[in-house]
Amino acid sequence: MTGQTAPAARLSLLRAAFVIARRDFLAILLSKAFFFFLLGPIILIAVSGGAGAIGAKAAKNAHPAQLAVAMPTEQAHAFAAAHDRIDPLVSLPAITLVDPVQASDPAALLQRSGENYGAVLTGSLTQPVLTGTEDQIRKWQGEVALLAATASGADQQSFPRVVTESTTTSGAAKKSARAGTATAALTLLFLLTMLLAGMVLSNLVEEKANKIIEVLAASIPMDAVFLGKLFAMLAVSFVGIAVWGGIGLAIMGATGGLTASLPVPAVGWPLFVVLFLLYFAMAYLIIGSVFLAIGAMAPTVRDVQTLSMPATMLQLGVFFLATYASTDLGSPVELAAVIFPPSSPYAMISRAAQVPDLWPHLVALAWQAMWVVLFVRAGSAMFRRRVMKSGPQQSGKRRLFGKVAR
Amino acid sequence: MDAAPSVTPVSENAMRPLAIEARGLVKRFDGTTAVDGVDISVPEGAIYGILGPNGAGKTTTLRMLLGIIDPDEGVRKVFGHSRPHDIGRLIGYLPEERGLYPAMKAVDAIGFLGALRGMPLAEATARGRELLEENGLGHAADKQIRQLSKGMAQTVQLLGTLVHRPRLVVLDEPFSGLDALNQGKLERMIRALAEDGTTVIFSTHVIAHAERLCEGVAIIAGGKVPYAGSVDAARDRIPAQVRLETRAREGAWRAALPADARHEGDYWYFSLPDSGIEPLLRALIEGEAGILSLSIERAGLHDAFVHIAGEAAARALEEGNAAEQDQ
Numbered sequence: 146m147t148g149q150t151a152p153a154a155r156l157s158l159l160r161a162a163f164v165i166a167r168r169d170f171l172a173i174l175l176s177k178a179f180f181f182f183l184l185g186p187i188i189l190i191a192v193s194g195g196a197g198a199i200g201a202k203a204a205k206n207a208h209p210a211q212l213a214v215a216m217p218t219e220q221a222h223a224f225a226a227a228h229d230r231i232d233p234l235v236s237l238p239a240i241t242l243v244d245p246v247q248a249s250d251p252a253a254l255l256q257r258s259g260e261n262y263g264a265v266l267t268g269s270l271t272q273p274v275l276t277g278t279e280d281q282i283r284k285w286q287g288e289v290a291l292l293a294a295t296a297s298g299a300d301q302q303s304f305p306r307v308v309t310e311s312t313t314t315s316g317a318a319k320k321s322a323r324a325g326t327a328t329a330a331l332t333l334l335f336l337l338t339m340l341l342a343g344m345v346l347s348n349l350v351e352e353k354a355n356k357i358i359e360v361l362a363a364s365i366p367m368d369a370v371f372l373g374k375l376f377a378m379l380a381v382s383f384v385g386i387a388v389w390g391g392i393g394l395a396i397m398g399a400t401g402g403l404t405a406s407l408p409v410p411a412v413g414w415p416l417f418v419v420l421f422l423l424y425f426a427m428a429y430l431i432i433g434s435v436f437l438a439i440g441a442m443a444p445t446v447r448d449v450q451t452l453s454m455p456a457t458m459l460q461l462g463v464f465f466l467a468t469y470a471s472t473d474l475g476s477p478v479e480l481a482a483v484i485f486p487p488s489s490p491y492a493m494i495s496r497a498a499q500v501p502d503l504w505p506h507l508v509a510l511a512w513q514a515m516w517v518v519l520f521v522r523a524g525s526a527m528f529r530r531r532v533m534k535s536g537p538q539q540s541g542k543r544r545l546f547g548k549v550a551r
Numbered sequence: 552m553d554a555a556p557s558v559t560p561v562s563e564n565a566m567r568p569l570a571i572e573a574r575g576l577v578k579r580f581d582g583t584t585a586v587d588g589v590d591i592s593v594p595e596g597a598i599y600g601i602l603g604p605n606g607a608g609k610t611t612t613l614r615m616l617l618g619i620i621d622p623d624e625g626v627r628k629v630f631g632h633s634r635p636h637d638i639g640r641l642i643g644y645l646p647e648e649r650g651l652y653p654a655m656k657a658v659d660a661i662g663f664l665g666a667l668r669g670m671p672l673a674e675a676t677a678r679g680r681e682l683l684e685e686n687g688l689g690h691a692a693d694k695q696i697r698q699l700s701k702g703m704a705q706t707v708q709l710l711g712t713l714v715h716r717p718r719l720v721v722l723d724e725p726f727s728g729l730d731a732l733n734q735g736k737l738e739r740m741i742r743a744l745a746e747d748g749t750t751v752i753f754s755t756h757v758i759a760h761a762e763r764l765c766e767g768v769a770i771i772a773g774g775k776v777p778y779a780g781s782v783d784a785a786r787d788r789i790p791a792q793v794r795l796e797t798r799a800r801e802g803a804w805r806a807a808l809p810a811d812a813r814h815e816g817d818y819w820y821f822s823l824p825d826s827g828i829e830p831l832l833r834a835l836i837e838g839e840a841g842i843l844s845l846s847i848e849r850a851g852l853h854d855a856f857v858h859i860a861g862e863a864a865a866r867a868l869e870e871g872n873a874a875e876q877d878q
Contacts, residue, residue, distance in 0.1 A: 155639040156669045164666045172654065356650025360708075362619045363644040364667035366636050529620055 161365035165373025210263025215248030227296035251276035327498035349440035367525035428490035434520035441528030467491030486516035575625035600761035603771035604867035609754035643717035664711030722753035772864035789850035804838025
């Protein structure tokens with residue numbers, strides 16, 4: 146049976162990892178369970194999207210934006226009278242008469258808490274000035290011209306030209322919008338990582354249940370097994386992201402939904418998307434390697450569930466840290482979030498949304514990659530030390546805490 | 552039980568290079584010493600058995616030899632390499648706890664195991680198909696592992712262990728769970744491997760397999776190896792047993808019987824004297840004892856095991872066998 150002799154050599158670490166990754170990737174991709182895995186978030190998005198739309202509509206109906214009218218008193222009353230006349234015929238925005246002195250800075254008036262102004266009308270009936278977001282201006286510009294013309298008693302064929310002032314072009318507004326992008330990206334990154342990292346754990350548990358892990362450990366270094374598993378799951382995750390992202394983009398494209406209101410991140414969209422994927426990979430690999438180490442330590446599925454709880458809590462803590470840090474760039478807390486490996490990807494994607502500098506990303510990615518390697522090595526060493534025992538099996542609790550008890 | 556561990560060279564292979572050489576291997580788990588100073592030398596091309604009851608340290612020893620775990624003390628070399636993974640393509644390993652991916656086809660499982668050992672996947676898969684055909688499992692090549700019987704799945708894994716044509720094959724309790732027919736097939740397969748020059752090392756708690764197949768054994772009990780060497784030398788540790796049947800019950804010839812002679816039924820039993828059987832034969836003839844039958848039986852490996860490892864280890868060995876047969 147063994148007439149010829151195999152050449153004396155071994156697989157390189159990367160090639161060995163590739164053998165593992167190829168098997169795992171194809172096995173998962175071709176399984177029925179993966180189809181349902183893909184469906185899960187789509188159903189979730191659809192349900193939450195529907196609920197969100199209903200909620201948004203309800204909120205809009207409950208608290209409709211108002212037009213603040215800050216014209217000289219007589220003209221303001223004329224405007225209000227015109228509004229009362231026309232409103233039963235045409236659906237018009239609700240109006241509130243405001244003292245012109247209070248509206249000396251319309252942008253500030255719009256930002257005032259406790260009010261629900263969608264736009265501020267200043268100037269005069271013949272030269273109205275409408276200040277608000279681009280969306281709101283686009284929506285109300287015609288109505289304002291109609292009301293102003295009616296109020297001034299002008300010929301219905303000649304409407305006054307409404308001067309518009311968009312509030313989104315200011316530096317403060319841009320900064321605020323980018324912070325929103327940062328939070329959105331950070332949250333998406335967290336949700337994706339949370340959703341997908343657990344797969345690594347279940348994969349390793351399955352491997353232990355199949356008892357094939359010893360064959361793998363005998364054939365190639367455990368580092369390669371761990372790396373292979375991590376990258377297989379990463380590839381599976383990218384497939385998931387591509388599918389979900391594709392569906393999301395298609396929905397957005399069809400509805401014209403969010404594209405108009407998504408603020409451009411500081412590094413620009415193309416680079417931001419690339420960085421998002423890189424940081425997702427890093428966040429996933431870091432937490433995945435932690436989960437692998439847990440899977441390595443736990444002798445039973447029940448122990449895996451118990452042990453994964455602290456890791457899940459760690460993920461949540463990391464998310465809160467990064468979210469808090471994103472509002473205070475350059476602070477010690479933000480720096481700590483950037484340095485602490487599990488929170489580093491989240492903190493850095495937040496930076497990418499708000500700061501245009503690129504070199505910190507190169508440094509951060511190298512830093513995070515180093516920690517991935519360290520975590521993988523520690524996990525595989527732990528696996529070799531703790532799992533590959535033979536003889537009578539101790540209970541999981543005794544195994545885990547026996548040393549402490551002694 | 553011998554006081555000190557001993558390593559007796561496998562005499563016929565003493566000049567052959569060593570496939571495996573281990574000195575003073577020690578492994579502790581959570582403060583418990585699982586393997587305590589194991590020495591093993593396995594010449595290339597030998598069939599070598601690691602014999603001991605369950606929990607004696609056989610699997611841990613094999614795992615250390617293969618580099619799955621590292622010893623806490625001692626050194627191990629496989630074909631002269633202290634890191635077995637460096638020569639992974641030369642080694643095939645069948646663990647005690649068999650395991651394959653249930654959803655994988657048999658032929659793909661063999662291909663995957665070959666790829667793990669460095670073969671191109673396509674080549675390993677093609678070779679896997681050949682091996683399945685050669686072993687009468689061609690019809691199962693495209694069936695999922697979960698669709699195969701336990702015996703067939705075990706054979707598939709064994710073929711996966713051999714697909715890359717290793718020079719050293721390590722089998723952990725390979726006969727466990729196999730019926731008599733498949734045990735016979737496996738024995739023939741092991742002999743064929745050795746005839747091709749492959750070194751085969753396997754662990755077992757069934758003495759008969761080691762006695763039939765091995766030229767060298769390591770007896771392991773309680774994590775220690777009280778004996779490692781040739782099977783012949785192990786058997787020679789105990790003097791041959793003589794069974795004598797005489798017509799006469801009494802006579803002067805009885806004085807010539809060794810001191811340990813005991814009479815049971817129609818027979819006398821005693822160890823073969825160091826001086827040989829001839830002086831006793833002479834006394835029996837001259838004393839007209841009337842020899843009805845005389846047989847000299849060399850000690851079996853089981854007796855050697857009891858002698859070397861002790862009664863307790865032998866009892867544990869037998870209990871393990873009985874438990875397996877009950878399953």
